[in-house]
Amino acid sequence: MKMVLAILIISFSWKAAAQQGNNEPEHEINTNRFEDQAEAEESESENDYDLQQLKHLIKHPLDINGSDLDQLPLIDPLHIHNLIAYRRLMGDIIDLHELQAVPGFHIDLIRSILPYITVAKQKFSIPMMHQRITEGKHSIIVRPSYIPEMPDGFRTQQFTGSRAALFLRYKYEFRNLLQFGFVADKDPGEKFVNGRIFPDFVSFHLFTRNIGAVRSFALGDYTINLGQGLIHWQSQAFRKSSSVLNIKRQSEVVRPYQSAGEYNFLRGAAATFSFRSFESTLFLSRKNLTANKDSGVITSVITSGLHRTKGELNDKNNSSLFTYGGTVKSTFKSAQISLNGVGHLYSLPLMKKDEPYNRYAISGRQWFNIGADYSYTFRNFHFFGEVAVGKSWSIAYVNGMMASLSPGVDIAAIYRRIDKQYQSVFGNAFSENTMPANESGCYTGVSIRPHIKWKIDLYADLFSFPWLKYRLDAPATGFAYLFQLTWKPSRKTELYSRLRYRLKPLNIENEEEDVSMPGIQIIQHWRTHIGHQVSRTLFIRSRVELSSFSHRLLGAPAMGYLFYTDVVYKPYQYWLSGNLRFQAFEAENYDSRIYAYENDLLFVSSTPSFYNNGVRCYMNVRAKTKVKILSNSVLQVNMKLATTVYTNISHVGSGVGAIRGNRVSAVKLQFFLAE
Amino acid sequence: VRKFLILILCSALYTTAAGQSVYYPVGMPFYFSANAGEKFTNALNAAANPSLVPGINNIQAAVYAEKKYLTDINLLILTVCAPFSGNGVSLMFQRFGNSLFNENVIGLGYGKRIGSFNAGVLFQHIKVNVAGEKRASFIRAGVTSTYEIDENVFFGFTVINPQLLAKVKSAKLHAASSFSLMLGWEATADVYAGFEFRKDEAQPLSLIFTLQYRLKENLVCSLNWNTWNHQPFASLSWVQQQVTVEVGCNYHNTLGASPTVGIVYKKPAGK
Numbered sequence: 051m052k053m054v055l056a057i058l059i060i061s062f063s064w065k066a067a068a069q070q071g072n073n074e075p076e077h078e079i080n081t082n083r084f085e086d087q088a089e090a091e092e093s094e095s096e097n098d099y100d101l102q103q104l105k106h107l108i109k110h111p112l113d114i115n116g117s118d119l120d121q122l123p124l125i126d127p128l129h130i131h132n133l134i135a136y137r138r139l140m141g142d143i144i145d146l147h148e149l150q151a152v153p154g155f156h157i158d159l160i161r162s163i164l165p166y167i168t169v170a171k172q173k174f175s176i177p178m179m180h181q182r183i184t185e186g187k188h189s190i191i192v193r194p195s196y197i198p199e200m201p202d203g204f205r206t207q208q209f210t211g212s213r214a215a216l217f218l219r220y221k222y223e224f225r226n227l228l229q230f231g232f233v234a235d236k237d238p239g240e241k242f243v244n245g246r247i248f249p250d251f252v253s254f255h256l257f258t259r260n261i262g263a264v265r266s267f268a269l270g271d272y273t274i275n276l277g278q279g280l281i282h283w284q285s286q287a288f289r290k291s292s293s294v295l296n297i298k299r300q301s302e303v304v305r306p307y308q309s310a311g312e313y314n315f316l317r318g319a320a321a322t323f324s325f326r327s328f329e330s331t332l333f334l335s336r337k338n339l340t341a342n343k344d345s346g347v348i349t350s351v352i353t354s355g356l357h358r359t360k361g362e363l364n365d366k367n368n369s370s371l372f373t374y375g376g377t378v379k380s381t382f383k384s385a386q387i388s389l390n391g392v393g394h395l396y397s398l399p400l401m402k403k404d405e406p407y408n409r410y411a412i413s414g415r416q417w418f419n420i421g422a423d424y425s426y427t428f429r430n431f432h433f434f435g436e437v438a439v440g441k442s443w444s445i446a447y448v449n450g451m452m453a454s455l456s457p458g459v460d461i462a463a464i465y466r467r468i469d470k471q472y473q474s475v476f477g478n479a480f481s482e483n484t485m486p487a488n489e490s491g492c493y494t495g496v497s498i499r500p501h502i503k504w505k506i507d508l509y510a511d512l513f514s515f516p517w518l519k520y521r522l523d524a525p526a527t528g529f530a531y532l533f534q535l536t537w538k539p540s541r542k543t544e545l546y547s548r549l550r551y552r553l554k555p556l557n558i559e560n561e562e563e564d565v566s567m568p569g570i571q572i573i574q575h576w577r578t579h580i581g582h583q584v585s586r587t588l589f590i591r592s593r594v595e596l597s598s599f600s601h602r603l604l605g606a607p608a609m610g611y612l613f614y615t616d617v618v619y620k621p622y623q624y625w626l627s628g629n630l631r632f633q634a635f636e637a638e639n640y641d642s643r644i645y646a647y648e649n650d651l652l653f654v655s656s657t658p659s660f661y662n663n664g665v666r667c668y669m670n671v672r673a674k675t676k677v678k679i680l681s682n683s684v685l686q687v688n689m690k691l692a693t694t695v696y697t698n699i700s701h702v703g704s705g706v707g708a709i710r711g712n713r714v715s716a717v718k719l720q721f722f723l724a725e
Numbered sequence: 726v727r728k729f730l731i732l733i734l735c736s737a738l739y740t741t742a743a744g745q746s747v748y749y750p751v752g753m754p755f756y757f758s759a760n761a762g763e764k765f766t767n768a769l770n771a772a773a774n775p776s777l778v779p780g781i782n783n784i785q786a787a788v789y790a791e792k793k794y795l796t797d798i799n800l801l802i803l804t805v806c807a808p809f810s811g812n813g814v815s816l817m818f819q820r821f822g823n824s825l826f827n828e829n830v831i832g833l834g835y836g837k838r839i840g841s842f843n844a845g846v847l848f849q850h851i852k853v854n855v856a857g858e859k860r861a862s863f864i865r866a867g868v869t870s871t872y873e874i875d876e877n878v879f880f881g882f883t884v885i886n887p888q889l890l891a892k893v894k895s896a897k898l899h900a901a902s903s904f905s906l907m908l909g910w911e912a913t914a915d916v917y918a919g920f921e922f923r924k925d926e927a928q929p930l931s932l933i934f935t936l937q938y939r940l941k942e943n944l945v946c947s948l949n950w951n952t953w954n955h956q957p958f959a960s961l962s963w964v965q966q967q968v969t970v971e972v973g974c975n976y977h978n979t980l981g982a983s984p985t986v987g988i989v990y991k992k993p994a995g996k
Contacts, residue, residue: 455938456916461948492957492976494950496936498918500878500910508934510950512957514978527978529955533932551952 081647086291088657089645090484096311097286098653099273105653107166110225114149114167115142120300121226124163127298127425128432128452129154131384143169153430154454156499177227182258186224189724193217193651196717197238203706209239209358216242216249217310230256230270235310239358239706250357253315257306265324271307271315274333274476275299276377276390277423277436278448280468280486283478284314290482292534292548294495294509295462297450297480298434303331303377312340312355314476316373332376338367339396347401359706370397373475385426390438393418394475407518410442410471410488417441419474430454436479444471446486448479458499465492470517482513482528490514505536507548515555524568526555542583550575558601571641572607574598589618599642610637612644612660628671637661651688651720662699664712668692679723688720765909765917765937767969767989771815772804774883775834775845776869778813781806784992794980797823812837817849825856836869845869847885851900865900877911879919888926901926915939923953947973960985967991 087095100123112122115137119130129152136152137143146169149155177185195215203209215238221231233253236242240250255270273284279299284307287299304322307315316335323330340352340362348369357366375392394417402408421438435449450464464480467490479486480493491513498506514527534548551574558569574597581591592615600607614633621627629649637643643661649670650656660666670690677685693715696702702709768785771777784807791800799821806815817832829852836845849865867885874880885903903926909919921933931953939945943965949958960973968990975983 453938455936456912458910458912459916459918459936461936463948494948494957496918496934498910498912500912500918510934510952510957512955512976512978529978531932531952 083288083291083293083296084655084657085645085647087288088659090289090482095286095655097273097309097314098655099305099307099309100286101653101655102308104166106223106226111166111168111170114146114169118226120302122163122166124166125159126295126452127300127434128427128430128454129159131427131432132430132454145169153457154460156457157502158505177224179261182224182228186222186228187725189219189221189223189722191217191219191653191720191722193654193718193720195719197709198715198717199702199709199711199713201239201703201706202708202710203239203358205710206706208360208706210360210363211236211239211241211250211358213238218249219308221308227260228258229306230254231308233308233310235312237356237358240356251310251312251355253307253309255306255308257304263323263325265322265329266302266304266320267322268304268306268320268333271317272320272333273305273307273315274320274331274375274392275301275303275305276375276392277388277421277438278434278450279479280436280438280446280448280477281390281419281421281474282375282392282476284316284476287478287480289480290493290509290511290530290532292507292532294507294532295452295460295497297462297464297493297495298432298452299478299480303379304333310355313351313353318373327381329379329381330376331379333374335371335373337371337373339369339371340366341369341398343368343398347399348396349401349403351400371395371475372397384428385424387422387424389420389422391418391420392475407520407522410444410473410517412473412475417473417475419477421446438472438474440472440474442471442473444469446472446479450480460497461494462496463492463494466490482511482530483515483519488515488517488519490516503538505538507534507536508532521557522555522568523557523566524555526568526570528552528554528570530554543581545578545580547578548576550577569601571599571601573641575644587619587621587624589616589620591616591618593646595644595646597637597642597644599639608638608642610642610644610661611635612637612646614646614666616649618649625674626672628669630669631667633660633666634664635660635666636663648692651690651718652686652722654720662696664694664696664698666692666694677723683723683725686720686722686724688718688722690716690718692716692718764911764914764939767991768804768806768815769802769987769989771806771836772802772817772832772834773847774869774871774881775813775815775836775847776843776871776881778806778815778834778836778845779808779811779838779843780871781808781813782991782994783808785989787987787989789985789987791975791983791985793983794977795982795984799823822854826854828853834869841873843871845871849900861898863898863900867903871907879907879909879911881907881909883907886926901928925953928953956983958985960987967993 103121103123107122112118119133132153143149146164149160196213204213216236218234219231221229223229234249235251236249242249253271255272257268259266274282275285276282279287283299285301285305288296304320316333317337318335320331320333341348342350342352342365352365357363372395373392377388377390379386379388396415399415401413402411419438419440421436423436425434431451431453433451435447437447439445446468448464448466452462454460466479466481468486468488470488473487477486481489482491483489491511493509493511495509509532511530515522516525518524530552532548532550534546536544536546538544554571554573555568556571557566559566575595577593577595579593581589583589595612597610598607612635614631616629616631618629619627635644637660640661643659645657645659648656648658648668668690672686672688674684674686677683693713696712699712701711702714763780766777766780768787769789771781786805789802793800802819804815804817807813813836815834819830821828830849832847832849834845834847836843847867847869850862851865852860852862854860865886867883869883871879871881883905886900888902905921905923907919907921909917911917915938917937919935923931923933931951933951933953935947935949937945937947943963945962947960956975956977958973958975960971962969962971968988971987973985975985
């Protein structure tokens with residue numbers, strides 16, 4: 051009897067906690083973007099700022115009549131401009147339904163942003179400092195994870211640490227005006243404590259907004275985002291994707307950094323000052339680098355953040371990078387212009403491997419970039435761009451345009467030209483290459499909604515590399531196309547089919563004859579995806595994707611396919627939710643691999659690639675309950691169990707991370723406690 | 726429409742198995758294709774798709790010139806379209822090349838409106854000159870159509886040189902067969918978006934996309950992308966009474982830009 055009573059009490063407790071809302075930010079974002087990004091960069095981003103921001107906005111919705119609209123990552127500058135123009139003409143938005151009257155705000159966009167916006171007037175007085183410090187909310191994340199199968203690094207005792215991974219984050223937030231916290235992270239094979247009291251990676255940040263003329267101030271770890279990413283961009287930024295109009299880099303200049311990635315951020319202080327229509331940001335940073343060194347020079351900077359073996363530990367923090375810079379921005383009625391500059395000073399000279407493709411690479415101890423960026427809105431057109439020069443005085447520029455031609459037709463176009471000598475340390479522009487260098491290209495994306503149930507998205511990108519690059523021994527050209535047809539027969543069902551065709555220049559390697567020569571790869575992907583809301587609590591989605599990879603030296607194209615079905619159980623205002631996936635895949639080689647976004651723990655975006663033959667299953671479970679540790683706190687427990695079984699290989703992976711056997715599993719847990 | 730679709734499907738299947746040694750006339754799919762509707766049709770695309778001729782208001786004449794990649798290879802097109810009551814004819818002359826290689830095309834088209842369905846037939850005589858080689862000439866013929874599915878939605882197809890009946894010797898030079906399906910949407914009076922799926926003999930299926938936008942009453946810009954030759958084309962047209970002047974540019978990734986200029990004269994309605 052006591053047991054039954056206890057279960058009932060616990061159930062009611064969980065149920066009450068569910069009243070906090072059940073919107074999961076990752077369901078609102080376009081997961082295709084993560085897949086395209088992972089494929090382009092061949093790695094996954096650990097920067098979860100946007101997901102955190104969405105989660106924050108669920109609790110503290112953005113005033114749609116306010117001036118901070120750029121804090122919502124789901125709308126682009128043209129929509130923001132249209133909304134501001136509408137408000138100027140018609141007055142403030144009275145009801146969210148009124149958004150349908152704003153040019154460019156179609157029903158899908160409105161639905162996607164609804165959880166994060168409000169029309170309620172938020173007349174907050176400017177808080178005193180003690181209010182900021184005492185009236186905020188605390189949150190803690192503890193995320194242990196474990197791979198049951200043992201990688202070779204543990205068998206051979208090359209790894210110095212334990213097999214578990216651990217991520218820990220504490221954050222204090224007062225609205226969007228003050229936040230501070232720390233992050234500690236340990237990857238599998240790393241020691242949690244490396245000789246001292248600190249874990250392998252520790253990050254601290256303090257970030258505050260709107261203190262007098264100081265618009266924002268960051269101390270500790272932060273990211274800097276300038277212009278269109280030609281000289282410096284450290285936040286998450288997407289390239290070509292099925293969000294074909296999403297081509298503009300848009301962010302605050304300074305953002306707090308609170309993620310597990312160990313390279314792409316700055317460590318020091320940054321401040322943005324505001325004076326009338328001018329805004330100026332200054333930043334200083336010094337952080338240690340993990341690098342490969344040879345004869346007193348840095349030959350390459352290691353960005354993986356892995357410090358598992360003695361060799362990796364020896365390289366840890368063996369050099370440093372001092373970064374400084376600033377920007378001045380002037381804002382006009384429909385335009386803005388900024389002047390930007392960044393300088394870098396390495397503790398040792400940088401000298402990359404002596405290869406022809408490295409001829410124009412960054413070298414020496416110092417590097418700098420300066421430039422200017424602009425944006426201008428004229429009627430239904432939004433223009434933007436950036437021009438920059440590097441230390442070698444080579445020029446790079448990006449110019450783009452977004453326009454809403456009619457309620458059913460939107461277009462975006464961008465032209466970039468980046469000299470082969472141009473380099474930047476933390477650049478991340480809209481380009482085919484991972485770094486903005488050695489490229490020119492022309493991209494156009496169009497989104498057409500001829501009917502409320504139909505949507506066509508397409509892009510075309512034509513690019514060329516005027517100089518050699520890694521794995522390409524000749525100047526070359528290429529192109530990429532995407533055509534996607536989306537059909538929404540009802541609010542409950544959505545089906546899309548898309549074809550992606552890429553002609554990508556890359557060396558073709560013939561391992562038998564040990565020959566490598568420039569060639570052309572043709573990569574094609576055809577995906578059909580359906581999602582259906584079966585009931586109020588049950589959602590299913592299923593996908594089939596075919597891939598084909600061919601080049602001249604390959605007799606027949608390498609083919610691949612991937613199929614999955616997801617069942618998502620997500621009852622409204624209930625304490626328990628979860629999802630389940632069954633997936634089968636077959637791809638002849640790495641080149642014909644297929645990426646698939648996976649539901650993961652909260653704030654984690656996971657987009658693994660699949661090749662070889664196998665099946666994969668995973669299950670996510672989320673549960674919420676109220677706890678008495680902090681006032682009105684909610685404890686959310688997430689668990690993910692995943693396993694992949696390969697049918698054609700006897701070991702998975704390579705090097706110290708290789709696993710003997712045909713199975714790889716993962717057990718992940720997350721405890722998220724938030725007021 | 727269903728019968729025509731079946732016909733096209735059969736033709737396309739046949740084409741994929743056709744011979745490899747073929748002749749490909751110079752085409753401008755980016756320019757001629759995927760345009761339909763009264764506001765977005767002119768003598769240039771109507772000459773390539775005669776089913777559009779009954780849709781234009783009055784006699785139109787056009788000239789189009791392109792300097793290919795700023796080299797000595799030029800393209801010149803002259804067209805005249807004359808609509809009558811529910812039907813019309815078009816005449817086209819095209820010259821492409823230089824002194825070493827050039828080809829001349831003379832085309833004649835006839836279009837007729839049958840309710841909301843427009844049909845057209847096309848005949849072209851193509852003559853190719855290669856320095857030091859014997860001249861070659863061919864006949865190209867085909868049918869074209871446009872169907873107004875809805876007030877602002879257009880569907881069309883083109884079948885050129887369908888080699889269904891005559892078996893072509895693989896070694897013989899001949900005009901290529903070509904099939905295309907077109908879908909166009911006049912989103913508003915100022916915006917037109919069109920797609921054309923095109924299959925040329927021994928070439929992969931290509932997609933041509935066109936977007937036209939009226940910036941002002943007398944200013945129209947257009948953008949075309951195609952997977953046929955991977956060259957984007959952008960243009961700006963200025964309409965002044967009966968004359969439309971269009972300047973544009975093709976862009977090739979390696980070879981560079983090809984500036985174009987076009988002039989269309991429209992005889993005023995009622996004269």
